[in-house]
Amino acid sequence: MKGILYVISGPSGVGKTSIIEGTLKRVRNLVFSVSYTTRKKRPNEIEGKDYFFVDESTFKSMIERDEFLEWAVVHGNYYGTPKKFVEENLQKGFNVLLDIDVQGAMTVMKKVKDAVYIFIAPPSFDELKQRLIKRGTENEIDLQRRLEDAKKELSYIPKFQYIIVNVNLNESIDQLCSIIVAEQLKVERFIERLGEYRIFEEGGKADARCGA
Ligand SMILES: Nc1ncnc2c1ncn2[C@@H]1O[C@H](COP(=O)(O)OP(=O)(O)OP(=O)(O)O)[C@@H](O)[C@H]1O
Ligand SMILES: Nc1nc2c(ncn2[C@@H]2O[C@H](COP(=O)(O)O)[C@@H](O)[C@H]2O)c(=O)[nH]1
DSSP states (O other): OOOOEEEEEOOTTSSHHHHHHHHHHHOTTEEEOOEEEOSOOOTTOOBTTTEEEOOHHHHHHHHHTTOEEEEEEETTEEEEEEHHHHHHHHHHTOEEEEEOOHHHHHHHHHHOTTOEEEEEEOSOHHHHHHHHHHHTOSOHHHHHHHHHHHHHHHTTGGGSSEEEEOSSHHHHHHHHHHHHHHHHTOHHHHHHTGGGOOTTSTTOOOOOOOOO
């Protein structure tokens, strides 16, 4: 059985991490792919949970060894998705969630045709700015850079299949859970798993459970 790849993108500070954390608590059979980055670790971040923090030469060696499903320079740092983790988990039948920028999403779109692409948008540019200021993780220069990048990132919305406007966090979590479950219930995906659906066998019963 093959799992589904869910790709979440959106500007910095829109609430992707918050929505993903809430969703992971509610949806079973769903795993989050922890990225590699050269960005400096924030005080509250945990190695291996938030990111694998590496230096630039380590990251570049990983690029040369083709260890990334995708990688990009985002807001001045390298970020990449570990190919082995994603492939192994999909193969085992787990659904995998990526939190990556729009450049990375475009790369994955070329490689993984049946992935699900979801854009998280802010209610307004001012609200995005306030969330970043309130989070307090960036200095003034980095904050301005992220806000500038946000304008370009929003122009990618038409390339995505779903959009969640993150006004209320709980509602956004509900919406992401709904998308995840709806995708699992698509007949075209179910047909791929028909071998596991044993209702027609003597004494057999349906095993077409979805993740939520
Ligand atoms: N719906 C919401 N309303 C108000 N604040 C929110 C909402 N969703 C998230 N936040 C807050 O906004 C800030 C940014 O959220 P978060 O860190 O999840 O964003 P992000 O998209 O993952 O950012 P980045 O791309 O930089 O990792 C956090 O302080 C979070 O608590
Ligand atoms: N292309 C990729 N982008 C990634 C990856 N992991 C995270 N990101 C994106 O980076 C920005 C900034 O994140 P922050 O933690 O420094 O605030 C954010 O938009 C993420 O979506 C990745 O593996 N590839």
